[in-house]
Amino acid sequence: MVATAIPGNGWLVFLFLYDSGRLRRLAQIGHAISVALLFVAGFGLMARLGMFGSIPVWAWTKIGLWLFLTLIVLPLRRQPGWVTALWISIPIVGGLAVWLAVQKPF
Numbered sequence: 001m002v003a004t005a006i007p008g009n010g011w012l013v014f015l016f017l018y019d020s021g022r023l024r025r026l027a028q029i030g031h032a033i034s035v036a037l038l039f040v041a042g043f044g045l046m047a048r049l050g051m052f053g054s055i056p057v058w059a060w061t062k063i064g065l066w067l068f069l070t071l072i073v074l075p076l077r078r079q080p081g082w083v084t085a086l087w088i089s090i091p092i093v094g095g096l097a098v099w100l101a102v103q104k105p106f
Contacts (some may be wrong), residue, residue: 012048015036028037028073031070031073033042035070038066039066042062042063042066046059051091056104056106057106058100058101058106061100062097062100062101065093065094065096065097065100066097068093069090070091072086072089072090072093073086
């Protein structure tokens with residue numbers, strides 16, 4: 001699921017630039033559904049691992065990064081000049097979220 005979410009954000013950035021119709025709307029709906037599934041799956045995994053008594057700092061940080069990746073596409077309609085920065089930041093933030101889950105540094 002994660003492997004499709006980050007490229008999906010990239011496609012949303014692309015569609016905000018070059019499409020203003022039905023395809024962009026479908027991409028936004030798909031983005032919302034995939035993010036909802038990611039959050040439900042993530043919290044379900046945390047519950048299965050017994051992390052709800054005290055959620056570790058790395059998990060809170062990862063939740064924050066995923067919220068950032070979710071909301072990063074919102075200002076595109078008003079700030080189309082941010083597209084280059086978003087193309088660069090989306091994979092970096094996504095990679096950081098994956099690194100946090102694998103390494104659990106704190």
